[in-house]
Amino acid sequence: MIDEQILKAMTSIQEAASVKQAFGEPRTVGDRTIIPVAAISYGFGFGYGRGTERGNGGTTPGREGGGGGGGGQVRARPVAVLEVTPERLRVEPIVDASRIALAGIALGAWSVFWVTATVRKVAGRRAPVPR
Amino acid sequence: MRLGDREVVPLVEIEVRAPARARGGPALALAYRRAMPVAVIERRGGKERRVVIPDATGQAVRGIVAVGAIVWIVLWIVRRRWSNDR
Helix, strand or coil, X not given: CHHHHHHHHHHHHHCCCCHHHHECCCEEECCEEEEEEEEEEEEEEEEXXXXXXXXXXXXXXXXXXXXXXXXXXXXXXXXXXXXXXXXCEEEEECCCHHHHXXXXXXXXXXXXXXXXXXXXXXXXXXXXXXX | CEECCEEEEEEEEEEEEEEECCCCCCEEEEEEEEXXXXXXXXXXXCEXXXXXXXXXXXXXXXXXXXXXXXXXXXXXXXXXXXXXCC
C-alpha cells in the first residue's frame, strides 16, 4: 500500500519535467524578449521490505517488521538564452566553464596516470635483465 | 508561445523511465525523467525557421570524456603490444 502511494507520488512529481519547465517565462526588456532555456531532470528511488520473525523454532509466527527508505533529486541546468528582437530570434548558449575545466583537469590526471603506467611497463620490458 | 507578430514553438526531448517494481518480495523502484530543449521553430509571416539550441557545456564534457576513452584504448593497445605480460 505504502509503496503504491509512493509510486503514484513519484509519477505525479515527474510530470513536472515538461516543456514549461525547460522554457522559462519570457521577459521583455525594451524591444527585446529574453527566454531562459534549461535542461530539467528528476530522479527518484525507494526501497521497502517486510519480514516476519520465526518464533519457537518456526512453529509459531513471531513479530512482524518492515522498513524502507527513499531519495530523489531535481536538477535544472541552464543551457541557453533565446533573445527575440523585432528583427530576429537568436540563441545564446550558456557555457559552464567550471564544469568544462573540471572535466579537463580530470582528463589530464587520467592521461598522466595511464601514460606513466604504460611507459613504466614498456620501459621495464626493454631494461637489461640482471645476471 | 506568441511574441508580437511571430510564434515560437519550443521542441523538447523528454526521456522517461517510469517507476516500476517487481511483484512480491522487497520493493525497489527507480524512476527518472529528463527534459532537454532541442530547438525552437519560429513562425513569422508564413515562413518557418528552425533554430537549434546547442548544449555547449554538455558537448564539451562529452568530447573530453571521448578523448579520455581514446587515450585509454590507445595506451591499452600499447601495453598489450609492447609489454612482457603476454
